Amino acid sequence: MLRFRDPVHGFIEITESECAIVDTAAFQRLRRIKQLATTYLVYHGAEHTRFGHSLGVMHLTSRVFDSIFEKNPDLFAGDSRKVAYYRQLLRLVGLTHDLGHPPFSHASEELFANGREHEDYTKDILFSPEVKRAIGVVNKSFQREHGTQFSITPEAVWLAYTGEDIESELYQSPDFPFLKSLMDSELDCDKMDYLLRDSHYCGVNYGSYDLDRLVDSFTIYKGEEGDQLKLAIEADGVQAIEEFILARYFMFIQVYFHKTRRLLDKRLVNSMKEILPDGTFPLEVNEYLAWDDSRIVSELSSRMDGGGRDPFLERETMHCVFSSKSHMGVDGKRLYDMVEDRARQILLDQDSINEGNISNHFVCDCPRKAVHKISPEIEDERGIPVIAEGKAEPSSLLEESVLLNSLKDNEIAMKRLYVSSNYRGIVESELGRYL
């Protein structure tokens, strides 16, 4: 067993065979993919990368899995091989889920060609010879210990992450939706890690929550007839979940949707379009993997050495002259639309600005995010059962939490207008009179 010292989780243990994946070039590339894109230009500590996050998610998947299994030793009919298989599979899903991220993570996803998503590249990378071989090392070690009934393969990892194969035994298993929910639900291990990690590195407290309590709260619900398997929480964990959901909400408003970061992400994308072949990421996986944050910055710097300018590298921001509230609403949108029209007209009235160049001086941004997607109903894919000791019937999380119920169907929805420095004064002053 090897150990990584992690700023969020302390020691993260990893087997030697799992380390074969960490040692691949594709995984090491994650050291050069910033987790939060341009956020480091606002919160200077946010230099962390997808590398640490991936290790953290792997660590959490097995922590959560173990916590559930400890409370439910009859899970999967007590089949110890199956338990070991699912646990190993989940750890690899956690470890590899971000392999396909582009440079600067989500910020540059609009530069994917042919409607691709980062998950498509993750799949290509999982099936690439080097990573496939490394997964084979894990499989060999797993089968040596647990027999050959189950196989750890790129297909299985992909399937448990986000794939589909109706003919696969794993996909057909009633266990499968439960396994997937550990990596893809409102309470998944991805969110659990990134909130704490981003909060730590940004130097803010908004993303903090009681991880130990949360992990300890997870259990399962088997349905009224005992015929299903669903991720659930114990009644005394409701406040931990509330804290977790609120942490995410605060992080979106304060960090992920920070006005300067959002603008710099757009600057970055514009700069990247200039240096990527045809302005988009290559489709071929090896060519794609050759792109990381370092190469982007290096190529942009080279262009500047040749006498060019780069608004991203020069951190040339624009001024946010108007921002709606975080929960804009119908009236807020109406006000924003009026202000946008007015600001556009003020700029077009300037001699040097016309329809052809106004985008250099005027940017609109509309970030949106559901506060949470938890359903009030237990018998719903996104419903979360709450199991109370001594009570035969579970209740729904939203029945137990007035707080989360009040945020149901609510979303962060804001609109912002940015104007370049040269015209900030005139737009602000005219808008001041107008408003």
Next chain:
Amino acid sequence: MAASVELLYMASLGRERKIEDLGKKKFQKLVYLVETLGHVDLGYTYQIHLYGPFSKALDDDLRGLSSANFISYGRSNRSYLLSVTSEGERELASAGKEGNASFDAIKGVFDEFCHRTPRELELLTTACFVCNKLGDSKTSDEVKECVLRIKGAKFKVSDIERSTNEAIELMAR
């Protein structure tokens, strides 16, 4: 939200037809059938989940409609039933209810299946999903086997056989 008018139309049909068990689960399954059997492309992709084919994007769109106060949920025992609000009806009317070419197909599928229970639709849509994914190359026994592996813990073998036969017929229509 590309399909908001179609979703509002379906919610409106639910009210007109006085469907008393139209929760999110049943609504999801009816939209799946509209897309699969009615050949109305609303742009949703589905994965087999706990209760049959499920589309995250469709669930997100329903949340968007609720957030905009076009639909609302009322509690009935342990379920939350979906209905179109008067604001939603106004939105539907202003979007030109009569002019939408897909509405006839939506109505046809809705009327055919709206009286089934959510549980019956869970099984039927799972069988349709399996038929769709396996394609024509598989025998009906192979389709049944697959549905049985997915839903065998939850439904009787006889129900699975009946639903699979029906799905095969519906898909061949």
